[in-house]
Amino acid sequence: MSLIALFSRRLYLRIWLAVVVGVAVLTLLVGWAWRVAAEQNAQPEVPQGREMVLRDSAGNTLVAGLATRAPGSSREGVELRIDSENGSSYSLQIGPRPPRGDRPPGAGHRPDAAFWMRPPFGFVWMLALVGLAVAVGVFPIIRRLLKRLDVLQRGVQRFGEGDLSARVPVQGNDEVAELSRQFNAAATRIEALMRSHKSLLANASHELRSPLTRIRMGLELMGSGLPAPAFRAEILRNIAELDQLVDEILLASRLDAHEADVGTIEPVDLVGLAAEECARVDADLDADAGADALEVAGVAKLLRRAVRNLLENARRYSNGEITVIVRRMGTMAEVRVCDRGPGVPPDQRERIFEPFYRLPGASERAGGVGLGLALVRSIASRHHGSVHCEDHAGGGACFVLRLPLHTGSGGAA
Secondary structure (H helix, E strand, C coil), X not given: CCHHHHHHHCHHHHHXXXXXXXXXXXXHHHHHHHHXXXXXXXXXXXXXXXXXEEECCCCCEEEEEEEEECCCCHHHCEEEEEEECCCCXXXXXXXXXXXXXXXXXXXXXXXXXXXXXXXXXXXXXXXXXHHHHHHHHHHHHHHHHHHHXXXXXXXXXXXXXXXXXXXXXXXXXXXXXXXXXXXXXXXXXXXXXXXXXXXXXXXXXXXXXXXXXXXXHHHHHHCCCCCCHHHHHHHHHHHHHHHHHHHHHHHHHHHHCCCCCCCCCEEEEHHHHHHHHHHHHXXXXXXXXXXXXXXEEECHHHHHHHHHHHHHHHHHHCCCCCEEEEEEECCEEEEEEECCCCCCCHHHCCHHHCCCCCCCCCCCCCCCCCCHHHHHHHHHHHCCCEEEEEECCCCCEEEEEEEEECCCCCCCC
């Protein structure tokens, strides 16, 4: 990862860099100002070439001439050279200043020193400038961050108030952008679940109404007499259909809630499970020679439900034999349920896995409520697998269920 990419993805690094740059620039400015003030303060107190006159107490002139300051340290006092008008040279020595405790009030500060070098301004103004530089340097980043957080907060508030379509814009690649992406993904998932639940409830109410209506009509036709065998069989069939529908609705709801406990994960012998289900519907089983112990990790009752639903779907639509093929495909186990029915048009091969969707003209077929294939897809997804529909050579359809092999199954990766 390049340095630029690192700074673009880490907001705290950009804030730190802004502070460092601000302090560095301010340090240079303070150093320059301090140097100017120091040079100004280093100027001599007595300008060179000033006229000086030394008189006695009676007012008589003792020495008069041009006085210049001799080089030397001010800590040792000041020495002035006086060149008199008569050509003589004199030296005037002034002792050093007394200690600070012996100075009179107000002594020790030159009136011509730069004001920002005089106490208490020396450090106060420098600290003020440091704070100002840090504030100016960090403000644009903080302002941009707060604006993005404010947009995120408004989006979360809209979502919490019931607007499930609320999304927030993703800007940049830093932590705030990642938080926005996670929120959008979660909002999309919740919206999809709510849509699915609404569709499930709407379709369930319709599907429940049909068998209940038939049961009520059958009871009305019976009157007070004993039911005829045909009526009794019809009522029992409708009750069984109703029971199946309720069972599949409950299972679909539990599978939609991924945190729901639907069973224990354990190694499942897919060949044995397929053999048992094939025996129920008199289907042919074709297993690989090396697939005697083809195991997948999953919930046994769910996997059994998936295979059973595929077989029931094939039995409902097939006009001939039903074949189940179980084989190993690399790190996946594959179950193919093939029939000799009318097949599935290519543009319908995804829609048939939607809840309560049935092919045109198939809504009145016995036992079909439109949830079987949707449950198969939910179960496959729950086990990190997949299911799809494809053509069967010679006519009909093949439903292909793929599941990852259990790590303890021979040859599985």
